[in-house]
């Protein structure tokens with residue numbers, strides 16, 4: 116079997132089926148990544164969404180016995196939305212990050228990898244493969260870096276010369292000894308813009324993230340958002356693009372190569388107030404197909420409340436008061452109380468007092484106290 120010829124055929128087929136970039140890497144153990152993961156774990160800088168087993172994360176042989184190579188793929192996604200709706204003073208909108216625009220990318224990339232697997236199986240009977248996108252054990256970025264897809268930027272993203280960092284990544288481990296490609300040159304140089312701009316200081320230094328401080332992570336948590344971050348998340352409902360939008364390597368990069376990745380503006384830049392009372396069914400219908408809904412409705416609703424507080428939208432006060440009184444979830448009641456205070460709901464001190472007396476959850480109770488304090492301050496500063 117001519118492996119060099121097969122590699123060329125795989126590259127051609129990949130482009131035919133809409134894979135924007137493909138690279139080949141050895142299946143050797145990822146030694147430096149291993150050390151990195153141990154350090155990150157010791158510093159408690161991980162998000163908790165990663166696979167826990169570092170051996171599995173760094174040794175492809177444990178995932179596919181006799182692994183000989185890894186095929187890395189990248190698909191470019193758009194960075195600009197056509198016809199983006201604008202929020203108004205009384206009808207504010209939130210935003211989902213670009214990696215959540217269009218159909219959930221996990222499905223899109225898995226479909227491409229399945230086609231590639233089928234193609235390889237037709238060519239060679241003895242082929243064995245294992246494919247993954249995001250949720251697999253391997254580090255998609257470490258694989259992409261080794262396969263020459265892009266370099267590992269100071270913002271942690273894999274940056275391709277062609278599409279910038281706006282690419283999704285996936286890979287297939289195989290038992291075929293494909294010739295590996297060479298990693299490409301790191302072009303960050305003396306630039307440090309991403310580290311400087313990060314709103315929460317989550318980028319400790321170029322290439323090192325404390326995920327627990329990263330807004331992309333914080334928007335996905337289900338509990339109370341620590342107060343220090345509430346003023347930082349702005350109107351972000353899911354994810355954060357700041358360290359990518361600032362990157363000079365992304366300048367002018369906006370690719371619309373996959374119709375299924377086109378965002379529906381009403382979905383990815385939704386009105387905030389209707390989100391406060393959206394039913395489970397409506398949420399699933401409207402947001403179920405995008406990757407940003409994977410944690411369910413609660414974090415999105417909590418973030419919507421924080422976004423309304425960020426805008427100090429007084430027209431949201433009646434709905435926030437209704438959540439405070441009626442919502443069965445302590446996180447929503449407590450965050451609503453805090454938001455009422457933040458917006459300056461001095462007319463709502465009675466409701467806050469009543470809610471405080473009725474509240475059985477300790478954390479929610481503390482948030483009501485914060486809300487009350489802020490609301491009373493507004494009252495006294497006005498009288």
Ligand code: B12
Nearest residue numbers: 151212249254255256257267271272273284322331354355
């Ligand atoms: C956990 C996770 C998160 C966490 C933590 C992110 C992080 N930086 O670690 C949170 C929730 C914060 C997150 C956020 C985002 N994520 Co995310 N996430 C993952 C996931 C599941 C695992 C990442 C991981 O293991 N990180 C641990 C670190 C230590 O390793 P790593 O980044 O994978 O690998 C690099 C480092 O180890 C580094 N390294 C190794 N050794 C050394 C040594 C030194 C000295 C240095 C400096 C560096 C270094 O080089 C490796 C290659 O770049 C991957 C999917 C996957 N299975 O890999 C997606 C993935 C990384 N996420 C992705 C995306 C799109 C995002 C967001 C842009 C989404 C958004 N807009 O909000 C943000 C970006 C935030 C950021 N600046 O990184 C894409 C990245 C695509 C790309 N072009 O790089 C991935 C690959 C998903 C995918 N399949 O497309 N994510």
Ligand code: SF4
Nearest residue numbers: 313329330355357358
């Ligand atoms: S995604 Fe946002 S919060 Fe996270 S490192 Fe980048 S700029 Fe900072």
Ligand code: SF4
Nearest residue numbers: 268269303306309362
């Ligand atoms: S902003 Fe500058 S330092 Fe950060 S990833 Fe882009 S080029 Fe590299």
